């Protein structure tokens with residue numbers, strides 16, 4: 562029995578392109594893997610702890626192997642709980658619209674909260690940075706109004722996909738599958754065709770994910 566976490570970054574819900582494709586995937590995945598657990602993290606309704614000054618001090622206490630103050634202990638406890646929930650899953654699905662060439666801010670907040678020294682990465686003078694997660698896989702469902710594919714004039718401005726790939730690799734999630742629904746600014750019939758292809762890809766991926 563595997564556990565899957567679905568992280569939803571679009572606030573548009575019923576009108577969201579990425580959520581529609583993610584739901585298609587999840588429906589088929591659930592059907593094929595009835596014993597697996599699926600948790601949804603809707604980043605627009607989940608209250609996350611602030612990654613504030615005390616939390617940063619706690620992070621450096623961990624890296625320097627210093628004892629926590631009471632305030633640092635409390636701050637670390639709060640972010641560690643969110644990180645451990647993420648780290649405990651076997652599989653991840655992200656639905657991610659492009660926002661200002663990158664990702665929506667609640668997803669960045671979530672990434673900052675869960676990316677913790679000693680939990681999913683570590684650093685030492687001898688080894689440098691080392692990822693602590695392994696054996697996990699992720700499906701990333703992206704969308705953008707424009708097209709940023711390789712060879713397009715705007716490809717250099719895509720800080721959405723390269724960022725997520727790099728972050729996942731930093732913590733040790735290397736087995737990535739991607740669906741990209743773009744450009745959603747195209748004519749409605751073109752978008753409808755793209756959507757239908759993306760949904761059908763999601764169904765195929767769900768068979769072996």
Ligand SMILES: Cc1cc2nc3c(=O)[nH]c(=O)nc-3n(C[C@H](O)[C@H](O)[C@H](O)COP(=O)(O)O)c2cc1C
Nearest residue numbers: 571577578579658659660661662704705706707745
């Ligand atoms: C605040 C905001 C910023 C956006 N920034 C970009 C952008 O930089 N580049 C782009 O191509 N599309 C941008 N878009 C458009 C969305 O990426 C696009 O509509 C996408 O299909 C939305 O996915 P969703 O329906 O799952 O939310 C932006 C949309 C919003 C709401």
